[in-house]
Amino acid sequence: MDGIGNGPRILLEFNLFGLHVSITQTVLSSFIVMVVLLILSWRLGKGLEKRPTRRQVLVEKGVSILYNLVEDTMGKHNSHFTPFIGALFCSSVLGTLISLFGGVFRSATADLSTTITWALIVTVMVWYHNIKRNGFFGWLKGFTEPVAVMTPMNIMSEIAQPISMSFRHFGNIAGGGVLTTMIYGALAAGSSLILSWIPNEIIRSIPFLQVGIPAFLSIYFDLFTGFIQALVFCMLTMVYVGAACPPPEETAA
């Protein structure tokens, strides 16, 4: 029952100039996701032609879906955020699905470090654009609106925002992983119970119930949740950053 209650395995620990560095499964997963995505981008993004091949049609469809999503959510003027949202979405989906390959791979998104980093990037982006638009003091003054009494509440919500975003994503994926592991255990126990009348020790230990059943659960806990959480995370990112970057004419007014 290895895995329940455990975080990512520490693969490597060393000291670098007196700093203690530990490399975990998460780092490996996210690194592999990055390499895979880079190769995919390079392969899919080259040799584009006016008369598209079938592959190019699919790539263009995907890219324009993303652009449309971003433009619908954040407005046309924020269309330049699409590559960032795309990178975030792909990292999130593949970072979740990488656990399907089993072995040493653990979902990068099942580690709070990953999701909180992403959420903090979003917060920093929001702050950056707010400060750029209103100036530093204008941004600080924004916390006292609509009335000064609301200031602690506003600060709380500003802090809660990345925490809620990161914990939502992390909790869904990690919880799914825990549940899957528990179900595996339960199925093993169930099959050994059913097979307990067989005298042969080796046959009795075959966890036959583990065949097939976890696959269906995995469709929900990994595929479905993976996509939904990536989508939710990206939607929230778009909403927060989009709110910090209103259309130009509103800024002027």
Add this chain to the structure above:
Amino acid sequence: MDFLTGFESFVGVNPWTCLFTLCNLLILYKFMKKLLFKPVKNMIDSRQQEIDDLYADANASKEAAAELKSQYEARLTEANAEKEAILKDAYRKAQLRDEEMLREAQEKAAQTLRRADEQIALEKKRAMNDIKDEVSVMAVDIASAVLARDVKKSEHAALIDSFIENLGESHD
């Protein structure tokens, strides 16, 4: 350097993992933008632009064609009107000529007729004169024969002439 030293806590934040995640995401953003999003977006946009241009061209050609068509139609109507006018004119001229010719012919015929009448009158007069002469001669002859004496020819002639003149007048 130690390998596989254990597990992180389930809910915990490892700053190194954060750092690596941040770097990975930034690298991914940079390169996905450069390798995938920019070129694909440019391709879609340029194709859209091309299609728009094609449509604009097609529309312009269509409008030009429509204008040409209306021009030709106007010209055709004009030509038709002109043709009609020419025909009408020609017809009218022909009619005029016709009438003139008819009138001329009638005139000519009338003239010929008149001339013929004049000729006839002239001939008649001449014939009458001839007859008058002959009759006077005959009368002189007869009278000379009857009287059997020499009558002065010239006196008698004058007498008979005046008689015939009177006769002729009453005859006319």
